[in-house]
Amino acid sequence: MDAVVIDGKKVSEQIKAELKVKVESLKKEGIIPGLAAVLVGNNPASESYVNGKARACEKIGVYSEVIRRPADITQAELETIVRGLNQRPEIDGILVQSPLPGHIDELTVTLTIDPHKDVDGFHPHSVGMLLLGRPTFRSCTPYGVIELMRRYNIDPSGKEVVILGRSNIVGKPLAAMLIQKAAMADATVTVCHSRTKNMKEICRRADILIAAMGRPELVQADMIKDGAVVIDVGINRVEDPGRDKGYRLVGDVDYEACRHKATFITPVPGGVGPMTIAMLLTNTVYSAEQRRLKA
Ligand code: NAP
DSSP states (O other), rough: OOOOOOHHHHHHHHHHHHHHHHHHHHHTTTTTOOEEEEEEOOOHHHHHHHHHHHHHHHHOOOOEEEEEEEOOHHHHHHHHHHHHHHHTTTTTTEEOOOOOTSSOOOOOOHHSOGGGGOTTTTHHHHHHHHHTTTTTOOOOOHHHHHHHHTTTTTTTTOOOOEEEOTTTTTHHHHHHHHTSSSSSOEEEEEEETHHHHHHHHHHHHHHHHEOOOOOOTTTTTGSSSSTTTEOOOOEEEEEESSSSTEEEOOSSSOHHTTTOOSSEEEEEESHHHHHHHHHHHHHHHHHHHHHHHHH
């Protein structure tokens, strides 16, 4: 039987509709959640991500502000902008869009963000709290993976989860989330990377296989076990002269081959992708709710 297709677009719309209700209730108490994005340079992909985030904010009633600066901004200038945003009470979330120009030390910029406004979940404070199993901002893409599973009643408790990829924004935080002694966690987690030996054998053990490598369709049907849940975080452009744009998007999983063997599978696009912004909004609204509690 074919796998159930996990519809990330639909789930992300549900989340946004739920957030809109929360935002309306916050507004009744005089609080408008606010998100500020700092965009450095003119990378078209970053521009499009930031615009997408701003549009999503607008749709649910969250105030959004984009601060654009040229690529030759200095480290000190960028940090001054972030410190200024830290001081503004109406800004609940701050994100500095990466990649940043080579002369900028990204970690130091992240460290400048007030951890109470770290809606991307990249600040070492958030990462540390996550590891300790304490409430904190969770980085948006892995948080989106967990939320997708939750909404499809896929409970990782006691399951063998194999994560392909160990980046700081996806693989590592996802592993940290899934090993917690907590709901939607309690999994036995293996993290693979480019130096992993016998990856195929390791993948075949997985009850839940999560691919986040940026390697087009590397996961083939012979790498998954019958009945596995397959979550594809990868987004890759592959040449396709048949398309107007000259390319199409594929994941790290060979979707057509694997969907006959899996029980659940995420498509690309339309799987994990739309969840990232939904979880960024979730973090921003959560941050505004904390502001209300402190008021
Ligand atoms: P990244 O920083 O490049 O990390 C890739 C990871 O995959 C690294 O840990 C690397 O291992 C590992 N890897 C690469 N090739 C491998 C191979 N052949 N076998 C095993 N492991 C391999 O990438 P990322 O930022 O985590 O992103 C991963 C993918 O997710 C990309 O396609 C990206 O576009 C996508 N993504 C999607 C969203 C979203 O849906 N919103 C968000 C973020 C990322 P080493 O550590 O050994 O180099």
